[in-house]
């Protein structure tokens with residue numbers, strides 16, 4: 001990989017207050033403040049600030065408290081060990097890829113022999129760090145000077161400075177030819193919050209797709225809600241969930257990926273399911289003894305029909321992603337429930353049934369129902385030692401309540 005000198009648009013941070021504050025945070029005094037704030041209780045922030053201001057400049061104390069808050073938020077994505085060594089900006093922590101997902105993506109690249117990646121739109125470095133930890137050399141590019149500086153600091157404090165080179169530039173000016181692969185994670189948030197139009201991303205999705213097609217291999221991070229029609233036939237589309245929540249989608253291009261296929265990957269297990277869409281419509285039929293709730297990544301990837309076939313079951317309604325069967329079925333892609341009751345939707349009947357069975361803990365799940373779970377639970381006035389799960393859904397078009405218990 002060609003080594004490229006790190007550049008910054010302005011010669012020093014002195015004329016940029018945000019970067020000057022960041023430089024102060026990285027001074028020995030700033031580091032000491034951050035270390036003191038490692039375990040501070042956010043509820044005591046005012047008292048902590050007052051105490052620290054007696055011995056440190058007020059501006060530095062505010063910056064350290066702000067950074068401590070960001071680190072606390074970032075721990076969810078990066079784990080406490082990394083988060084409390086790293087630096088963040090509010091946008092940077094919000095938009096960064098969580099470690100589990102970034103590591104999965106980096107492992108796919110590394111598994112195909114990718115040794116160098118141009119990370120276009122690196123933010124504070126969430127993906128660049130995972131790529132480097134997979135042994136890949138990274139050119140990490142962001143046009144925001146403070147963000148680029150934070151990414152550089154993160155590479156350094158995590159001992160990845162040799163593998164990650166940060167450049168402050170516009171990604172549209174980068175020559176990606178020397179790299180084995182390109183990764184693009186466009187900004188999907190603007191001044192007014194989340195951006196839904198892919199052409200309003202920065203850079204626009206069409207630019208990112210063109211850059212991806214020009215590279216030997218590429219990955220584009222996209223919103224999980226992307227319509228399937230918007231995905232070109234050259235891409236393999238993968239939806240990734242972590243702990244049951246869909247986190248993101250990624251489009252893969254180049255040798256080693258499967259153009260036109262749709263994949264669901266579940267973390268932390270790494271279980272992965274894929275098919276060339278579209279699959280034939282699954283059968284629909286009456287509710288059996290078991291109900292299966294597919295993982296969100298499977299639903300987003302339109303792979304529910306595959307699971308219906310695997311478990312020999314059917315959908316409860318052609319528009320609802322609940323699978324039912326008469327035999328128990330175990331799979332990482334579904335949460336299974338034994339069903340004890342099927343009733344037409346009625347708050348009154350549900351309340352009577354829950355009272356009769358002494359259900360004190362009720363889990364409410366819904367698909368195709370407008371009822372608010374919290375409101376329903378409040379109206380049930382639950383009491384008793386028992387627990388149950390109620391599914392508010394439609395069965396053959398009719399609003400229905402299914403009551404049951406998790407399997408296993």
Ligand SMILES: C[S@@+](CC[C@H](N)C(=O)[O-])C[C@H]1O[C@@H](n2cnc3c(N)ncnc32)[C@H](O)[C@@H]1O
Pocket residue numbers: 092095096097098120121122123124125126127128141142143144147169170171172185186187188202203
């Ligand atoms: C979604 S964030 C990247 C997050 C990153 N993958 C991570 O895990 O930390 C997008 C970044 O793109 C940067 N950006 C947007 N447009 C850009 C452009 N034209 N050139 C360079 N960077 C750009 C923004 O400053 C922002 O930091």
